[in-house]
Amino acid sequence: MNRSTLISAVQQCCTLCGYNSRTLGIQNLTAQAPQFPAALICEPTFQSIEGRNHGKIVYGLQLYLLDAGIHLSPEQRSQLIANIESNLLEILSQLSEHEKIACIDELTIEPIARAVVGLGEVGVVAKCMVTTIF
DSSP states (O other): OOHHHHHHHHHHHHTTTEEEEEEEEEGTTSSSOOSSSSSEEOOEEEEEESSSSSOEEEEEEEEEEEEEOOOOOOHHHHHHHHHHHHHHHHHOOOOOOSEEEEEEEEEEEEOOSSSSSSSSOOOEEEEEEEEOOO
């Protein structure tokens, strides 16, 4: 599996869960306002490779899930974050079932402390290592 196949698989999983997805470099997250609910996929980073003609490639993946939250109370924001985390786990579960994904490791999920795109959004970020097979 190469980078473009991984990105396509993540986008499909996000779309199935109702998110408008796009892929950006980490420095370009705020380049264009997303349509909520949004999934911002950072370009996967190559970590390692095993094998020549057949083997594994490990990519670092960063995925932001965002939703509108500008007029929400603290309790509503907290509930929305819990819902987004649940959606994120569903997306990663679907991704792990892809025929070219061996495993997803070192997963961390955390709420976003400040707005990513500056629209008062609420969201979470997942960081993980995705082992793909080729």
